Amino acid sequence: MAVMNLISTINHTLDQELERDQRVVVFGEDVGLEGGVFRATVGLQKKYGEKRVFDTPLAESAIVGTAVGMAINGLRPVAEIRFSGFMYPAYNQIVSHVARMRNRTRGRLNLPMVIRMPHGGGIKALEHHSESLDTLLGHIPGLKVVTPSTPYDAKGLLLSAIRDEDPVIFLEPSKIYRAFKQEVPEEDYTIPLGKAKILQQGTDVTVVSWGAYVHEVLKAGQLLAEEGISLEIIDLRTISPIDRETIIESVQKTGRFVVVHEAAKSFGPGAELMALVNEGAFLYLEAPPTRIAGFDVTIPIPRGEHHYFMDAKRIAHGIRRVANY
Amino acid sequence: MAVMNLISTINHTLDQELERDQRVVVFGEDVGLEGGVFRATVGLQKKYGEKRVFDTPLAESAIVGTAVGMAINGLRPVAEIRFSGFMYPAYNQIVSHVARMRNRTRGRLNLPMVIRMPHGGGIKALEHHSESLDTLLGHIPGLKVVTPSTPYDAKGLLLSAIRDEDPVIFLEPSKIYRAFKQEVPEEDYTIPLGKAKILQQGTDVTVVSWGAYVHEVLKAGQLLAEEGISLEIIDLRTISPIDRETIIESVQKTGRFVVVHEAAKSFGPGAELMALVNEGAFLYLEAPPTRIAGFDVTIPIPRGEHHYFMDAKRIAHGIRRVANY
Amino acid sequence: MLAQQYGPLQGKMLQIMDENGVILQTDLVPDRQDEAWLESYMTMLKTRSADNKALQLQRQGRMLTYAPNTGQEAAQVGSAAAMAEGDWLVPAFRELGAWLTRGVDLERVYLYWYGNELGSKFADGVRVLPISVPIGSQFQHAVGIAMASNIKGEDDVTVAYIGDGGTSIGDFSEALNFAGVFNAPVVFIIQNNQYAISVSRQKQTKAETLVQKAVAAGIPGILVDGNDLMAMYAATKEAIDRARDGGGPTLIEAYTYRLGAHTTSDDPTKYREDEEVEKWRAKDPVKRMKAYLIAKGIWSEEEDVRLIEQYDEEALEIFRKVEATGETELEDIFKYHFAEMPEHLQEQYDEYVQYLKEVE
Amino acid sequence: MLAQQYGPLQGKMLQIMDENGVILQTDLVPDRQDEAWLESYMTMLKTRSADNKALQLQRQGRMLTYAPNTGQEAAQVGSAAAMAEGDWLVPAFRELGAWLTRGVDLERVYLYWYGNELGSKFADGVRVLPISVPIGSQFQHAVGIAMASNIKGEDDVTVAYIGDGGTSIGDFSEALNFAGVFNAPVVFIIQNNQYAISVSRQKQTKAETLVQKAVAAGIPGILVDGNDLMAMYAATKEAIDRARDGGGPTLIEAYTYRLGAHTTSDDPTKYREDEEVEKWRAKDPVKRMKAYLIAKGIWSEEEDVRLIEQYDEEALEIFRKVEATGETELEDIFKYHFAEMPEHLQEQYDEYVQYLKEVE
């Protein structure tokens, strides 16, 4: 058991899976020689050679498009997109092919492939380096969308993603790449996709979040606990398909629901969760399902970033209202 | 006053605006010589010349990307994307530039431009010709997204869109391009963006829809009227930003809310409307806000299309449940 | 090497046979048995029959829509015939000749244009990708397949098709560039049929030829008379052999013409002159191969007429089977999104089934 | 015509001045006053000062991040200096030399790298687009601007920049192709600085030169020593003149080198050898222009030292102003999405302001 942060866990997991399964290939811009701008793939090219871990030219559509071809021809590609903000040039390949090949061919061609990308903001980066794609990917039938909030989960979810027979988008919250360390088992383990995790049992309000914000929500939970408000905190882990059961059960218990997310509010992932709660627990609701979400603005670059991102205090403020409704 | 269908209204409106404003240019694949595969631009090149109405090479990103440049340099481009399913290659330009140029430059460069496209399905076409982009465009801060449901509205909304100082995505429900005719005034008139329209006053359930589905909802309203269920039917008209006031007021009156849309259900536009209703009229709700929406599948090609699209009967079935809740 | 003689900047087009089926360059005739040529010719005939039948059926309102390829048979059959067993074919959407050459059932093709997804489910072992509607996007899949062959140390080659219009979209250039960088064993074939719907080749790009787009990626290219079966075979065979031997990708421009409409919903008289069409009709690839075979004494008018009749009948029979399939099963629109149907999809399906029962 | 002599397929690179500032081809020296050259040189010096200062400040933790352009000054200043008043400049993100030449305030540039959107709000009348982070996407804007000039019957020319890495993305090829088709008055400049972060030019494409990508679009191209101010000026001037005269687009490859890191968060020793860097340092564009001007007798070491000092101070002073601006106003992150703030945004803003009041 080693103590690792999120980014080194990604590296360790890719390493193990490259070792275990010859079909796995890892590639993207700066992924090979340099080992990735975040160092997610550092050392892997040296270990597995240029055929299995390699740099690509600067072309996101081709990165995803060639991964489609590789998956069809027997490989298990793990493609890296530099930042979620550079997913857009690949969106046509993702929506039109990655998500659809199995359905289009009525099951004949499936695509076991993973697209990894640093996701979300809060890292004081320039424009397009802080995008939240939850809705833009979650809305697409045929995609699974996963995001870990801890190193431990990252390993289990990434292994599940690579071994899945279908494409998985793996969103890595870059804000917490190096935020903290955790014990991560050496041995192989998977965490099932599509299952949320109850991080904290509670009685007053169900709060769902994922990725980096999970940690702010946990802090908000502590603040509120001091006031006697007990949160049930759920890490969604898989953005699509959503683990409705876990959430609905919890809301049926607490009668109150809050979703906290980084993406812009309108047409955001929070709306979907609120809808699910309406559908599954309407008669249990003691307060309106509520979203605490990003403003409907382009995420500001660093000198304004703090206006956009919410801290535990602000999250607690929002939850408190729901608790006291 | 001439009697026109939706597609000829688009043609008529572009014609008038090309005439009125020298800055307007109209282009896209097959838009010039042929006049568009749907004939939206037929005759316009002949009338206004190849400089103002023209064919482009086959490249959606460049169609949108060059429109950005033209808007910066003093024109008012009206770009056509062949079908909404071919918007994806242009998504990077739309999200990264069209939606952001004003904010990026703190108001110095604004983009008065329109991107028109046939939208939605039900026209017995092949794959990628039936896509609903409501969420994928509605979620992007900085875009206005509009869709007419009648020829009359089409003219007023399209003129508003072209004259807007900011980019507007204009989604044309191809299913009703030729479905019916309506009197459309010769003279110039605009319909404000961001305003929904109450098509039918009612007391029992508020039903919101837009585009082609509006007409099925109206039929459903007739079916239900016979059973004594009175619908308040609202045509959203602008998908983003949403006219919350009109909807909330209505729900406060009826206590019941249904949204009907063609796009896939999960993370779809219905979720946003349900969220808004939760936020604005929770205490008035006598039944759970409900979405009657597309399945979470890739829209089937024609031999399976009928499974996906809902008729008035099925919509009425869903609304009835809410009415009887 | 043909790709040098007829390369992007040589200003020459590879032609082995003239418009009347007379061999122009004996030394370039590929080393191939008479029977093989005859077989390819038959495939061209079959393609045309299937094409005609589809158009006819569509006019009767029985076929949904259809993208005819009359005029492009040599470009398709000639190139696909040069492929070996394990090779992959990645089509655009108008490649009937290539599909039939590579063992795709006409039934599947008709199913597709009939509007049924089962038309994209080819038999196991048929290494052919389904139609790719978003123009150009398939080129990247082709490169990925070819890269995978390299990575796995297998020597299969991938052959991919695109139209003249397709060369303008970013995916095309990205794909060529990737193929060059990774030395991918892939042969890119542009079927320059002079139009992208109504937009003429001249309005598509200022490049004098489309094959010169190979220069951007630093890969070899060759301009070929796309209506000459032998030339198409020769150029593709050379490119495939080179790819298989580790020589990387090649771009082929097949200079040809779409004699028919873009699809059954298109009216080409809106954008081109009959005169032009007639000029090209004289270059008909089927006609010229027929003349060649008859002159060689291995084919006759009578056999031709009979075979066409036979193909016409077969095509109709196949379509009748397709027509009998009727509508898509409800379950099928849900079942194939994932290996296992997720709960929410299952629920949507169940609810709808329930609804259907209720309203019955 | 230079673009013919040094065109994509000539295997030659335009050089007017050697590495020591000695004129190699007197007949090619552009017709330009000594003072104009001196002014361009000064802009190069100013660029380098601003660059050094930014790096220094970033190391002190005062500048957020920065993309240095040391080594590329001639490519930028030489090309931008050839522009006329109404011409448009469309940068990638590393074009300090071009910005300063075209009247962008250093203050704006520093504001940008300091992390403030106001850094993208150039003064009215400055026809320069903001930085375009998504690589390559700006090329299409450039073409659109140029097409608009054509449509309006104005004769302004647009000059756009991209890196070697940027030539691999689809938007690049689409833009060149559009420009060709519409005969757009635009000059595309590739600053081939040999790297896209860690990915070397060799791994970016198999094309021998980047300028040969012009062939794909059927437009002229020219390969230029990007460290030679005169050559860059001459090539760009010719291309701009041609564009203005209705001759359409040109692609220029400026062969140069990024002497520094990709950005301040990059460590180039991970992917390249010091030796290579040293080889290129000898080709320093500033050094060679200085030698030329001193040899000409219109500049001196002393003046040089003094001017650098002055620029250093000015840069620091400007940065101090920037630093004093502090954080972005809350209102500013809401206010500029639309001409008028829509209700929901206003509400989100108001609610947040209310919250801030409550917690204070």
Ligand SMILES: Cc1ncc(C[n+]2csc(CCOP(=O)(O)OP(=O)(O)O)c2C)c(N)n1
């Ligand atoms: C990305 C994209 N844009 C637009 C279309 C609509 N469309 C279908 S076929 C076609 C023309 C294709 O021309 P070409 O590549 O020359 O192929 P051809 O039809 O001649 O075989 C167009 C524009 C599409 N399918 N995909």
Ligand SMILES: Cc1ncc(C[n+]2csc(CCOP(=O)(O)OP(=O)(O)O)c2C)c(N)n1
């Ligand atoms: C579409 C896109 N993908 C990835 C990136 C991340 N990125 C920023 S700079 C860069 C390298 C650019 O190389 P080049 O075009 O040669 O320009 P240079 O940095 O050398 O000036 C990359 C990959 C990006 N900004 N945009």
Ligand SMILES: [Mg+2]
């Ligand atoms: Mg064509």
Ligand SMILES: [Mg+2]
């Ligand atoms: Mg570079």
